[in-house]
Amino acid sequence: MNISAKSFHKSFSHGLREKGFFMEIAVIIPSKNGINHLKECLPTVVKATLQAPFPVHITVVDDNSTDKTVEMLPPLFPEIVFLRNPNKGVSSARNWGVKNTPCDWICFLDNDVFLDEHFFNTVQKYLKQDVFCVACAGYTAYPKVLGALEQNDGIKLLDWKRGFPRFTSNVYNKNLSLQQEYLSWGVQGAYFFCNRGKFEQLTGFDEILDPYMLEESDLAYRGLKRGWKIVYAPDTKPLHKCGGTINSKKNKYTQFLSKRNRVLFVWKNITSKYLLISHIFWLLLRTDIRILRTILRAWPDIKKKREIEKKEQVVTDETLFKQSKQFVQKGYGS
Numbered sequence: 001m002n003i004s005a006k007s008f009h010k011s012f013s014h015g016l017r018e019k020g021f022f023m024e025i026a027v028i029i030p031s032k033n034g035i036n037h038l039k040e041c042l043p044t045v046v047k048a049t050l051q052a053p054f055p056v057h058i059t060v061v062d063d064n065s066t067d068k069t070v071e072m073l074p075p076l077f078p079e080i081v082f083l084r085n086p087n088k089g090v091s092s093a094r095n096w097g098v099k100n101t102p103c104d105w106i107c108f109l110d111n112d113v114f115l116d117e118h119f120f121n122t123v124q125k126y127l128k129q130d131v132f133c134v135a136c137a138g139y140t141a142y143p144k145v146l147g148a149l150e151q152n153d154g155i156k157l158l159d160w161k162r163g164f165p166r167f168t169s170n171v172y173n174k175n176l177s178l179q180q181e182y183l184s185w186g187v188q189g190a191y192f193f194c195n196r197g198k199f200e201q202l203t204g205f206d207e208i209l210d211p212y213m214l215e216e217s218d219l220a221y222r223g224l225k226r227g228w229k230i231v232y233a234p235d236t237k238p239l240h241k242c243g244g245t246i247n248s249k250k251n252k253y254t255q256f257l258s259k260r261n262r263v264l265f266v267w268k269n270i271t272s273k274y275l276l277i278s279h280i281f282w283l284l285l286r287t288d289i290r291i292l293r294t295i296l297r298a299w300p301d302i303k304k305k306r307e308i309e310k311k312e313q314v315v316t317d318e319t320l321f322k323q324s325k326q327f328v329q330k331g332y333g334s
Contacts, residue, residue, distance in 0.1 A: 023104040023105060026106050027059065028101065028106055031065065034112070035065070040114075041113055045058060047115075048117050049079075060080055061085050063085045064084070069082070070084055088211060089209075089211040091205035091207045091210050094108060095207065098196070104196055105127050107191075109238075110190040110191070112190075114239040114241075116237050119236060127193065132198045133184075135155070136153065136188065136192055137153060137173060139240070142242075149237070151172045151173060154171050154176075156184045159324065162282045163283060164266065164279065165217075167186050171327070171328070176332065182231075185230070188216070188240075201226075206218055221269055222309060225316075227315050266279050274318070
């Protein structure tokens with residue numbers, strides 16, 4: 001292909017992308033000692049990509065596992081790229097996967113998620129240029145009633161309680177009129193899509209939150225404060241093993257990371273004076289010296305990130321929390 005032909009091809013492809021007629025998807029799956037989950041779930045991901053109306057590249061980023069994931073799985077899945085994370089943590093693993101995979105949109109999956117073969121066909125209509133993220137409806141892989149669909153992820157809500165944000169409330173499909181478009185105030189990290197251009201504007205996941213906890217909530221919130229929208233896709237049906245990625249939320253280390261990252265989230269992102277006063281009151285009331293020491297050591301880095309977020313903010317904290325609360329008050333149960 002000569003230079004002018006290459007130029008034409010690039011221009012033509014760019015034009016198609018701008019009109020939404022052509023795109024590439026990168027599926028990024030971080031995994032730490034998840035070889036058994038991957039053996040079970042990857043076949044469903046591969047099958048779904050074969051039915052996709054656009055090119056889909058699957059990348060598994062091994063996060064310093066000791067279970068020989070990178071040695072044993074490539075022969076079983078030759079269509080998948082396996083990378084080693086040069087750092088440690090789920091945020092850095094996801095960032096490394098995006099950096100090394102061509103795409104217009106990124107589909108982030110956990111290693112314990114099953115996809116149906118129509119997954120990418122279903123989500124295609126939501127992948128528009130003005131969308132930041134697509135939040136998926138998600139279901140448990142092993143419901144209490146055999147053969148039933150038990151939804152555990154829907155529209156994500158924001159709440160503020162005892163000085164900290166809460167991201168765990170959902171509005172499920174049974175409480176929605178599925179004939180209209182709904183926005184979400186967050187995503188489920190096990191399965192969601194992100195516009196690559198906007199992802200790069202945010203410089204990806206914030207690796208200060210590594211090894212894990214709240215990284216997807218942080219990414220989503222930073223985008224929302226820039227005025228970007230998260231669209232909810234109620235007709236997607238990924239199945240989550242729920243707990244396969246993080247073995248126990250009662251683990252002491254996991255509890256420490258949860259508390260630490262909740263403080264990090266506030267110090268990085270919250271600019272509302274009212275919310276900050278509430279945060280400081282409850283933080284001092286329940287002082288954890290170990291967490292405070294950890295946060296204070298990172299203060300120079302936190303301060304830089306905070307200044308960036310203040311500069312880029314278009315929507316206030318109060319507005320986002322108020323929007324979420326009003327949505328529930330309109331009669332949408334959670």
